[in-house]
Amino acid sequence: MNIAQKQLSSSHQQIKAQLVEQGWVLLRNEEMDVNTFSGLMTNICQTLTYDPARENVTRQSQKVDAGTQAMGLHIENGSTPMPSDIIAFFSEKSASRGSQTTLCDGHAVWKKLPETLKQKFAEPMTISRYLPKAMWQKYVATALNIADAVQVGQQELAHFIAMIPGQRIRPAHDEGVQYD
Template identity: 55%
Template structure:
């Protein structure tokens, strides 16, 4: 994925997909001398700061609609199901995957297009429980980037479009609870992807002067056992 050098808005990782990771980890092998700080925002703090009107607005499910080229949806299903033959993934395979990943809080469907791509519609919560404590968090992709695919269209379950004015209001609110990570070589940061949104300030150095890696994992549960070891 080419994320360019521009600033990146706050988002949870892979939040426009049915299987976002529970936890993400960053490792800075080579840190930029200026700019390109990773931004992090506590979605629970944002949730607590939402006005009653915004809490009511985002208590309903959020719908994300976008066009996915054939190679994109084939690769995603192949990765999610552990298959190596991505180019052989069929629409039937996609429908099987959709059925298997549908739940009370997540529904999705596709509308096949004539070029092999699909119009993908995903309905998920904009406010969710974090992985460890079960606290409510405003954690989603409303303010996030769109790399290598069509920019998603966001609507609420009642049909209300999430317009620029609402996004601007959310941006200003989230910025109040956003911190910068000024990377040093060797730093590691681990985030609860169901609570902490992340982004990036603009990169102000050549890309060769910055190496930041990300890893992802599933399987975190509420009420984790803590050890003093």
């Protein structure tokens, strides 16, 4: 265990307490690389959720490279059937100026919404997206703890879909699926 890992391991409870109290934590000036960060996430989180559209950097971390355009307020991994309760970002190279991340207290926003909007958001909604074969194989392999994604077939996909109510798939081109 290196010095950074030792320092971080003593603060896991502090990090968790701050998450509970204010909903976010900024770790600044820590001696961390992506592997140390991945270890921290493994220690703090009981389960890890993956977006099949992203490239894994480590077993616990994925690369997020959406370009340089501003992105509006959104929920991370909001269209996955297994959303996480903690979202964490590690910046290997942070912008020297002009970069911003907006934090939003969704509970506070919900409490202030008019009742008509609360009712609208309480109704079921369907999100659809096309998943190429390699992408759904990777996601199902991760979810079912299968080492080789290429070994994932229709049977494993059907099992995964049956695990979480409300999911649907339809065959699409090139062995991909339309996922709802």
